[in-house]
Amino acid sequence: MVMEYNFILAHYNYWAVMLLMAVGFYVVVSRGNLIKKIVGLNMFQVSVFMLYISIGKVTDGTAPILTGKTEVFSNPLPHVLILTAIVVGVATTAIGLALAVRIHESYGTIEEDEILVIDRTLEQQDARAQ
Amino acid sequence: MIEGLTPELALGLTLLLPGLGALVIGVADRFPNIRETASLLIATALCGTVVWLLMNYLAGATAQLRVVQMLPGLPISFFVEPIGLIFALVASALWIVITVYSIGYMRSKNYPHQTRFYICFALAMASTMGIAFAGNMITLFLFYEMLTLSTYPLVLHHETDAAKRGARIYISVLLTTSILFFLPAIVWTWWIAGTLDFTPGGILTGKIEGPQAAILFALYLFGAGKAALMPFHFWLPAAMVAPTPVSAFLHAVAVVKAGVFTVLKVGIYIFGVGFLSETHASEWMIWVAAVSLIIASFVALRKDELKARLAYSTIAQLAYVTLGVSLASVMGMVGGVLQLVAHALGKITLFMCAGAIYVASGKRNISEMRGLGRLMPFTFGAFLLAALSIIGIPPSGGAWSKWFLMIGAADSGQQVMIGVWMLSSVLSVAYLIPVVARGFFLPLQGEKDRPQPQGQEVSTISQLRVREAPLWCVVPACITGVLSVLIYFVGPAIAEFVLPVLGP
Amino acid sequence: MRHHIILRIAAQLLIPPILLFALYVQFHGDFGPGGGFQAGVIFAAGLVLYGLVYGVAEIHRVAPTHVAMKMMAIGLLIYIGVGFAGLGLGGKYLDYNVLLHDPMAGQHLGIFLVELGVGITVASTMLVIYQCFSEHQSRDLADDEW
C-alpha cells in the first residue's frame, strides 16, 4: 500500500499532465464554441509541454555548463524542443483564431451547431441546383 | 515472299495495322468515302498479313516479340502459335466481311457518329489481334480489357436510354468478372508458377492440386466473362441494343470469341490437357457448362426477337467450347477450336441476315417474318446454310466440331455429355429452323390479316415494299454462309494443325 | 483611452524598458538564458502594449503591417542565408565554424545572426498577428468598457 502511495506521489508530474491532457481534449470535443475549442486545444498542447519539461528535470541537476564542480546535469534538450513546440502552438492558435474570426464574419456565429445548420442548408441548396 | 518482311515484323504489323487504321479513319473524319476505303484496305492488309504469318508458320518459321516489361519478369510479349493463328485468321477475314457489311448497313440507316464507329471497330480489332497472339497471360489480359473498353462505345452507339442501359450492363459485367475473377486467377498463377508464359503442356503441373486447382480453373472460366458462361451471360443479350454489324462482330468475331479463346488458352497452355485430366480440376465445370448450354437453348426457344434468340443461341454455342475444354481431353480441345471457327462463320452469317432483314423490312421479331423468305431468298438462304452449320448437320462446319467434342466426351468418360449435345442439337433445330421455315413457307404477314379491299387486286408485296436488302448487306452474308458450309472440308486439316500443341 | 492618463503614463514608462529588455535578451542569448524567440515575443509585447493604449491607428503608423510582413520574410531569410553562407564557405548547412577564420568567432557570429533572424521574424509575426486581429474590431472601445 505504501509502495503504491509512493508510486503515485513520485509520478505526480505525469498525473498532472494526464489530467490537463484529458481536460483539454474533452473541451475540444465537447464545446461547440470555436474559441473554446481553441482554448481546449491549447490546454491539450500545454500538457505535452509540461510532460517534456518535467521529464527534463533532474533532481539536484544544474545547467549543463562544464564548471568542474557538479556532476549531475539537467537535460536541456526537452526545453529546447518545447520552445519549438510552443512556437508551433502559438502559430496554430493564431491560425485557429483567425479562422474563427473569418467564420464569424461569414457565418455570423461561432457556435458549431449553428454552423452545421447553415452548412446543411447550403448543401441542400447545392442538391437543388442539380 | 515479300522482301524485308520478317515474321517478327509481320507479327508487329498485325497489331499496328488496326491501330494505324483507327488513326487514318479519325483523320478522314469528314470524307466518308476515304474513311471507308481506308477501313477496307486496312482490313484486307491485316488479313493478308495474318495469312502470310500462317504460311510462314506452316513453312516452319515462328515469330516472337517482346515489347516492354509491364511488370518485372512479365513482359508484354507476343508469339505465333496455331490456335492464335486460327483465331486471328478467322477474326481478320471476318473483319473484311463485316466492314463491307457495315458500310452497307450504316449508310442505308444513315446513323450518326460513323467515324467513331469505325475507329472503335479498328481498335477492337487491334485488341483482338493482341489477344490472338498474346505470348503470356498478362498480355492477353491487357488486350482483353482493351477489347472491353473499345467495344463499349460500339454497344452504346445509339445513345438511347436502352443503349445506355445495355452498355452499362455490358461493361460492368465484363469488367466485374475480369477484375473479380480473372485478375486474381492470373496473380495466383503467377505466384505459384512464377511464370505466365503460354507453354504447351501447361505451367501448373505439380504446382497446385486438388480443390485449389478446381477453384483456379473456375476463376479463369468465370473470369473470362466474354465466354458468357452462366450466370455471367446477361451482358450478351444486353449488348443486343448495338447496331447489327456490332452485334455480329461482338458475338461472332471479337468479343465472345476472345472469351472462349481465352478459355482454350487457359486449358491448353496454362493448365495443359494432361494436367487437367489428371487432377480432375475441370470436372465440375463440365456440369456448369452443360447446364448453361441447356438453359440458354431453352431461353433461345422462347425469344421472339431474332437478335435476342441468336444471342441466347450464342451463349449455348459458347458453352460448347467451355465444355470441350473442361472435358480435359485432346479431342475435346480440338472440338473447341473447331467450334470457335465454325461458330464464328455461322453466327456472323445469322446476324448479318438478321440485320439485312431489318434493313429491308424493318422487322425484328420472328413472328413478323412470315413469308419474307420468298421476298428475300438470298438472305434467308444464307441464314439456312448458317443455321445448318450451327446445328451441326454434315456437310457443314459445325459437324466437325460436334464430332470432335463427342469423341472428347467419350474419351474422358463423360457419356452423359453426348446426351446433352444431342438434346441441345434438337433444341437448336427447334429455335433456328422455324425462322427459315416461316420465311419460306408461311404466307406473308398482311396477306391474311389485312382486309382486302373489294374488287381491287392489290399486291401485298408491293404494299410492303419489301425487297432483297442492299447488295452490300446480302453479299457478305452469302459469302460467310457458303463459307460456313465449306469449312467442313478443311475441318480435319485444322484439327491436324492444332494437334501438335495439345500434347501427346 | 485619452482620459486614462494613468494607463498612458504607465505605458510610456514601461514600453522603453520592455523594448530594451528585449534587446538585452536578444543579444545576451548566447551567454545566458534568452535568444531570438523570447526576445522577439518581448519586443512584440512592447509594441502590442503601445497599440492597446494608443489605439490601432497609432500602431499602424508606428509599425505598418506591410513593413512588418516584409520583416517576417527578411528575418527568415537571414536565418536561411546564414545556413547557405556556411554552405558557400565549404561547410555543411548551418555550419558556423567556417563563417570566420576562427571557428570560435565563427560560432559567435553564426549564432548571433541566426538569433537575430529569429528575433526579427518572431517580433514581426507577433505584431502582425495582433494587427490583423485588431483590424477586425469595428470600433474603439469606450472608456467605461475597460
Added chain:
Amino acid sequence: MMLAHLPVLEVLVPLAAAPLCALLRRPLLAWGVVMASTTFALGGSLVLLFQVLSNGVISYHIGDWAPPWGIEFRLDAANSFVLVLVSLVGTMCAIYGRKSVEREISPEAQPLFCTLLLLCFAGMLGVTSTGDAFNLFVFLEISSLSTYVLVAMGASRDKRALTAAFTYLLVGTIGATFYVIGLGLVYALTGTLNMADMALRITDIGDSSTLRVGFAFIIIGFGLKLAIFPLHQWLPNAYTYAPSMVSAFLAGTATKVAVYASLRFLYTVFSPNLHFDAQVLQTLFLPLGLAAIFVASGVAIFQSNIKRLLAYSSVAQVGYILVGVSFANITGLTATFLHLFNHAIMKSGLLLAVGCVVYRTGSCSISTFRGLGHRMPWTMAAFVIGGLSMIGIPATVGFISKWYLVLGALERGWWPVAFAMVAGSLLALIYFGRIVEAAYLQPSPEGNKVTEAPLSMLAPLWVLTISCLALGINSEFTVSSARAAANALFFDPHPGLSMQVGP
C-alpha cells in the same frame, strides 16, 4: 559541391523561396519562384533517388553535428522514393497553379499563397528526408499549418472552406500533439531523438509499457494525419472546398507523407519484431483498411460533388495502402510504396482535371459535367484515363498497384482479403461510370459555351496522365524503386548500422 549538399538543398531551396515569395509583389514573379524551386526539387529528388539506389544510404549532418546529437537528414531508398513522388506532384501542381489560382484567389493574395504553398511543399520534403524524430514534427507542423491556410483560401468561392479548415486544424493539431506525446515517452525511455539511434536502443530495451503507450500515441497521431478510416472525417470537406490546385496537391502528397512517416516508425524505429508492432498491423490496419475501402467507396458513389467524391475515394485508397502495410511482407510493402506513388499520380491527375472543369465552369457538381466530353475533350480524356486507372484496368498504374496488393495477399494466404480488394475497386467502376456517362452521354445544357482549358493547365495534367499510362505499361522504374524502398524498411531497420540484406 552542389551534389554533396543536395539532401539539404532539396528541402531548403523551397523553404528559402517561401519568404522570398512573400517579399514579391507581382503574382507572376512569385509563381516563377514557385515553379523554379519545385522544378529544382524534382530534379534534385531524382538525382538523390538514383544516388541512393546505386550507392546506398546518404546521411547529411546539419551544422556538421554528428548524429545522434545533431539533426541528420538520412535518405534511403524509402524516403528518396517518396521525395520523388512529392516533388513530382508539387511541380505539376505548381505549373498548373498559376492559371487555376488566378481564378480563385485575388492577385494581392497570390504571393502569399505561393509562400504557403512552398512552405507546405518544403515541410513535406522535410518530413520525408529528416532522420530526427523531433525535426520531423517541426516539418510536419510547417506543412500542416500552411495547409490549413491553403484550404481556408478556398473561402473566396465557398465559405464552407473556413469550417473545413478549422476542423482540419483541430484534427491535425491533435494528431501532431499525439505524436509529440508518444515521442516524449519514447524519448524519456531512450534518451535520443535520432530515429536510427532510437531504433537501436529500443531493440535493447525490448518490450515495456512506456514504449507501448508511446507507440500507440504515435500511430494514432499519424493515423489522424493520414486519414485512417474512422479518423478521416476532416478529409472530404478539406479537399472539397480547398482551391482546386490545393486539392490536387494535397491529395497527391499530404496523406502519402503521413503514411511514409508512420511506416518509418513502424519499421525503422519500432521494428515489427516487437510483439505489439506486428499486432497493430494485423488487428488494426487490416480491418480498418478494408473498412475504408468499402465504406468510403460506398459513400463516394452517392456524392454529387466530384471533388468530394474523389476525396472519399482517397480515403478508400488509403485503405488499400494500409492493407498493403498490414501484410507485413516484402510484397505487401512494395505494393504500399507502389500505391503511394501510383495513387498520387492518378488522384492528382483526376483532381487537376476537375480543376480544369472548375476553371471553365466554376462548379464541380456532376451536373456541370454534362456534355463536357465534347466540350473539353482533352480534360475529360485525362479524367477517363485516371478513372480507368482507379478501377485498375491494365496498362495503367492502378493495375500495377492492384497486382502487387493481390500478390501480397496471396503470399500471406489471405484469400478473402485479395477478393475484397479487387471487389472494392469495382465500386470505383460505379462512381466513375456515373461521371463518364454524364460527360459523354448527356447533352450539355442549352447555351453552354464552355471551351477547353488553357494549355498551361492541360500540360501538367497530361504529364501526369501520360505517366499514369507509361508507368502502367512499363513499370520497371516504379516497381524497382518501390521494391528497394520496401527492402530498405523491411530488411534494413537500422540503416548504416547493419549490413544490407536483400532478396
